[in-house]
Amino acid sequence: MKDSTITSGPKRVTTRVIAAMKQEGAKIACLTAYDFLTARLLDQVGVDLILVGDSLGMVFQGHKTTLPVTLDEMIYHSKAVVRGVERAMVIVDMPFMSYQAHPEEGFRNAGRVMKETGAGGVKFEGGERIADLVYRTTRAGIPVMAHLGLTPQSIHQFGGYQPRGVTAGEARAILKDAKMLQEAGAFAVVLEKIPAKLAAQLTRSLKIPTIGIGAGVRCDGQVLVVSDMLGLYEDFQPRFVRRYATLAETIRESVKRYVKDVKGENFPSRNESYG
Numbered sequence: 332m333k334d335s336t337i338t339s340g341p342k343r344v345t346t347r348v349i350a351a352m353k354q355e356g357a358k359i360a361c362l363t364a365y366d367f368l369t370a371r372l373l374d375q376v377g378v379d380l381i382l383v384g385d386s387l388g389m390v391f392q393g394h395k396t397t398l399p400v401t402l403d404e405m406i407y408h409s410k411a412v413v414r415g416v417e418r419a420m421v422i423v424d425m426p427f428m429s430y431q432a433h434p435e436e437g438f439r440n441a442g443r444v445m446k447e448t449g450a451g452g453v454k455f456e457g458g459e460r461i462a463d464l465v466y467r468t469t470r471a472g473i474p475v476m477a478h479l480g481l482t483p484q485s486i487h488q489f490g491g492y493q494p495r496g497v498t499a500g501e502a503r504a505i506l507k508d509a510k511m512l513q514e515a516g517a518f519a520v521v522l523e524k525i526p527a528k529l530a531a532q533l534t535r536s537l538k539i540p541t542i543g544i545g546a547g548v549r550c551d552g553q554v555l556v557v558s559d560m561l562g563l564y565e566d567f568q569p570r571f572v573r574r575y576a577t578l579a580e581t582i583r584e585s586v587k588r589y590v591k592d593v594k595g596e597n598f599p600s601r602n603e604s605y606g
Contacts, residue, residue, distance in 0.1 A: 342418060344419055344420040344451075346451075349379070350540070353540040359553075360378050361552055362555060362557045363555070363557050364381050364557060365391050365412065366408070366412065370411070370412040370415035371415035373557070374417055374418055380422060381416060383408055383409045383412050383423045397426070398487075400427065402425075405425075405426050406423075406444060412450075422451060425437065425444070425454060425455050430461070441473050452475060452476060454475070456478040456484050457478070457485075457508075461512075462514075477520040479520055479525075480505060481493075481494065495525055496525035502529050505533070506532070509533050519539050520540075522541050522546040522550060524546065525546050526547075555571075556572075559572045560576075563579050563582075564579075
């Protein structure tokens with residue numbers, strides 16, 4: 332039986348619903364997904380936002396960073412995710428170098444994502460430097476989620492995955508960037524790996540929702556990489572990840588039993604065979 336407290340609510344999550352959730356003080360639950368089956372499961376239990384993250388480069392493709400992911404790959408995965416969703420709003424990460432070179436290129440690539448995937452919006456990393464792109468994209472009717480703090484596509488510039496906004500200068504810059512992106516038309520902003528006090532300040536000062544990842548409990552919502560929170564990706568566990576399962580171990584044990592049954596001629600049984 333489905334939990335009515337989880338599945339009740341709007342039939343379809345939109346930017347209007349997300350804005351209303353902030354006004355009402357209702358927390359926004361967001362997770363990543365990269366395939367049809369995972370997206371369907373997340374949608375069935377009430378996840379509000381599903382992010383097709385370029386994190387797939389690490390947890391799906393096995394790269395060390397998100398940088399190798401291409402626009403075509405993001406579109407491929409996003410199509411699969413959208414097919415599995417009935418209620419949640421699907422947001423697609425714009426991958427590295429799909430928008431950094433020129434706003435015109437970013438605008439056209441965002442349009443391609445919307446046209447080919449059926450997603451509900453796109454996400455850009457960065458602050459002031461992408462404000463014009465956000466303005467142009469939103470004016471064309473494409474919802475944009477912003478991303479500030481630790482932005483993984485700039486990892487080589489940062490020199491590592493250290494928290495951002497820890498100095499007074501960095502904090503002021505993030506505050507300024509967030510307000511510029513809000514004015515440019517972003518409907519929400521991801522705050523990654525910044526001090527909880529700074530995230531709380533941003534949440535209070537912005538009209539648009541904040542979605543935290545390693546940014547404390549005072550954000551309007553939270554996002555995690557699904558492979559991290561389910562215990563599938565074991566290479567490292569950031570401090571901000573809470574593991575709700577240990578599926579990697581469950582899968583290993585299940586496959587171990589299968590191998591044993593095959594080699595011992597215990598699978599398939601007579602009931603699992605025909606004739």
